[in-house]
Amino acid sequence: xxxxxxxxxxxxxxxxxxxxxxxxxxxxxxxxxxxxxxxxxxxxxxxxxxxxxxxxxxxxxxxxxxxxxxxxxxxxxxxxxxxxxxxxxxxxxxxxxxxxxxxxxxxxxxxxxxxxxxxxxxxxxxxxxxxxxxxxxxxxxxxxxxxxxxxxxxxxxxxxxxxxxxxxxxxxxxxxxxxxxxxxxxxxxxxxxxxxxxxxxxxxxxxxxxxxxxxxxxxxxxxxxxxxxxxxxxxxxxxxxxxxxxxxxxxxxxxxxxxxxxxxxxxxxxxxxxxxxxxxxxxxxxxxxxxxxxxxxxxxxxxxxxxxxxxxxxxxxxxxxxxxxxxxxxxxxxxxxxxxxxxxxxxxxxxxxxxxxxxxxxxxxxxxxxxxxxxxxxxxxxxxxxxxxxxxxxxxxxxxxxxxxxxxxxxxxxxxxxxxxxxxxxxxxxxxxxxxxxxxxxxxxxxxx
Numbered sequence: 001x002x003x004x005x006x007x008x009x010x011x012x013x014x015x016x017x018x019x020x021x022x023x024x025x026x027x028x029x030x031x032x033x034x035x036x037x038x039x040x041x042x043x044x045x046x047x048x049x050x051x052x053x054x055x056x057x058x059x060x061x062x063x064x065x066x067x068x069x070x071x072x073x074x075x076x077x078x079x080x081x082x083x084x085x086x087x088x089x090x091x092x093x094x095x096x097x098x099x100x101x102x103x104x105x106x107x108x109x110x111x112x113x114x115x116x117x118x119x120x121x122x123x124x125x126x127x128x129x130x131x132x133x134x135x136x137x138x139x140x141x142x143x144x145x146x147x148x149x150x151x152x153x154x155x156x157x158x159x160x161x162x163x164x165x166x167x168x169x170x171x172x173x174x175x176x177x178x179x180x181x182x183x184x185x186x187x188x189x190x191x192x193x194x195x196x197x198x199x200x201x202x203x204x205x206x207x208x209x210x211x212x213x214x215x216x217x218x219x220x221x222x223x224x225x226x227x228x229x230x231x232x233x234x235x236x237x238x239x240x241x242x243x244x245x246x247x248x249x250x251x252x253x254x255x256x257x258x259x260x261x262x263x264x265x266x267x268x269x270x271x272x273x274x275x276x277x278x279x280x281x282x283x284x285x286x287x288x289x290x291x292x293x294x295x296x297x298x299x300x301x302x303x304x305x306x307x308x309x310x311x312x313x314x315x316x317x318x319x320x321x322x323x324x325x326x327x328x329x330x331x332x333x334x335x336x337x338x339x340x341x342x343x344x345x346x347x348x349x350x351x352x353x354x355x356x357x358x359x360x361x362x363x364x365x366x367x368x369x370x371x372x373x374x375x376x377x378x379x380x381x382x383x384x385x386x387x388x389x390x391x392x393x394x395x396x397x398x399x400x401x402x403x404x405x406x407x408x409x410x411x412x413x414x415x416x417x418x419x420x421x422x423x424x425x426x427x428x429x430x431x432x433x434x435x436x437x438x439x440x441x442x443x444x445x446x447x448x449x
Contacts, residue, residue: 048446054387055442057394062435067113069403070106070428071121079151081132082106086422088415090402097156098149099424100137100164103129107171109428111178112436123178130175130184133168138187142214143194148424158213161222162199163236165191166243173246188247192256195240200259201232204286206266209236224282225293231285234271234295237263238279238302245309257313264309264318267302272325277332294348296337297362300369303329304437307372323376330373333366334385339411342388343396346408357416359408360426363393364434371441390438405431 073090076083082103084096110125136153137145139160145168148157172188175181198215199207208231209221224230241263248256270287271279278299280289303326310319336351337344344362347355370386373379396413397405399421407419407426420426 050383050387051442051446054390055439055446057390058435058438058442061394061398062113062432062439063117065398065403066405066428066432066435067110067122070109071125073403074422075125075128076151080153081128081136083422084151084424085420088399088402088406088417088419088421090421095151097424098151098153100145100147100161101167102422102424102427103133103137104145104164104167104171105427105429107133108167108174109432111171111174113432114178115174116436116439126175126178129171130181133171134183134187137168139213143190144215145191146213159218159222160198160211160213160215162195162207162209162211163223163239165195166236166240169243170239170246173243173250176250185250189251189253192244192247192253196255196259201285205262206232206237206270206287207240208285209233225291229284230282230290232283232287234279234281234283234298234302237266237271238298238305241267241309242305245305245312248312260309260313261315261318264306264313264322267306268321268325272329277325277328292349293354294336295346296333296344296348297346297359297365299329299337300333300344300362301365303327303333304365304369304372307376327373327376330369330382333369334373334382338385338389341392341413342385343392343409344389356411357408358392358396358411360397360405361430363389363397364430367393367434368437368441371438375441375445386438404428 070082073086073092074082078094081098083092083094084098084102085093087093107126107129110122110129113119113122114126116122132153133145136149139146139155139158142160144160144165146155146158147161147164148155150156169188169191172184172191176185176188194215195207198211199209201208208217209223210218212218221230221233221236223233223235241260244256244260244263248260266287270283273280276294278294279302281293281295281298282290284290306322307319307326310322313319333344336348339345339356339358343358344366345353345355346357346359346362347353366389367386370382370389374382374386393405396409396415399406399415402421404421406415407421408416410416
C-alpha cells in the first residue's frame, strides 16, 4: 500500500488530492501506533514529492524556456550584440536603443548559466555580451560605461549611472568565474576604482548615483521618485551591494571588503525600517527618507541578497545579525504582501496595497527569498509560500505561447500585453537567477542542508 500512496502523492500534489489520500488512509489504519507511523511516513513523502516536483519544474523552466528563448530570438545578427526591444508576440523593434542594464544582465545570466551546466551555447552568449559591452558601452576616454546606445551601437545617453556600473561589475565578475578571462576581472577592478573615486560620499557614507560622462555629478539621482533633493536610492545601493559581493568572491581586496561591510551597515542603519522591516526607498544625501512607499519585491529580494553578502564576507557576527533582520523582512512580506493566489503585490503604503499588479521580477525574488527564509528558520510556511508563488509563475507569468515571461499580470490574472517581452529593463536576469537559486537551494534541502 505504501508504494501506491507514494505514487499518488508524487503525481497529485494539489491540496485536494492529498486530503483525499490521507482521508482514505485514515480509515485503513487499525490502531494509534500504526496511525502515527503512517502519518509520519506520509508527511515525509508529501514533503519529498513537493521538493522534487518544484526542483524539476525550475530546471525545466530554465533549460527549456528562459535560456533557449534569448539564444534563439534576441541576438542582433544585423547590428551586433542583442536586440533592444521585443513585444509580447515576438515582434522585434530593429531600431530600438540598447541599454547597459539589459546587456550587463545578459552577461551575468549566461556566464552563470555556463558555470551551471557547461553548455557551450551559454558560453558563446556570454562571450558575445562581453565583447559587445567592451567594444560599444565602455567609455574609452573617461572610463565607465554609457547608459544607452542606439541600435548601431553609438552612445545616445553617455551619462554614468551607478546602477548600470554596478550591473557591469556583477556581470564581469561572473564572466571571470566562468571563463578565467583576466581582462574581465581587470575591467571590474577599474570600475570599482572609478566608483570609489567619483561616487562615494565620504561625509555621510553610501554613494551618489548619477553623473555626466566625465563623472561630474548631476542634480539628482536618475532612479529617484522625482524630488531634486533625493540623492540616494535603496535600489542602486542594493545592486551595488550585489555587485561588490560578486567582486569580492573573485578579488579578496581589503577595500572591497571594507565597502561591502559599510553597505551592509547602511542597510541596517538607514534603509531597513527598524519598526516595519521594510526598505525605505529614497533619501537625501544625509539619509533622511523622503517617502513611505513599500516595494515588496525589493524587500524580499534584499532579504536574501544581504544574507549572500554576509556569507561571502565570512564574518559570523555580521552574518548572524543579517540573518535575524532577513527573517523579519521575510515575515513582514509574508504577512502584508501576498495575495491569496500566492503572488506578490507590487507596492503598499500605510498597511494598504496601492498597486495590486504582479510583475515578473517580484515573483521571481519571492520564490528565492522565501526559500532562503525557510533555510534560515526551518519554518515550513516559507517553503509553502515559495512553492505557491512558483505555481503562480507557471500558471500566469510564463508565456506558454510565445515563450519567456510576461512583464506583469493584473490582479485578475490577465497579462498586460502592452509591456514588452524584451527592453532596456526586461531581461533574463531575475527569472534565470531565481531558477539557479531554486535549484541550488532545493538540492541542498534534499541533502539536509
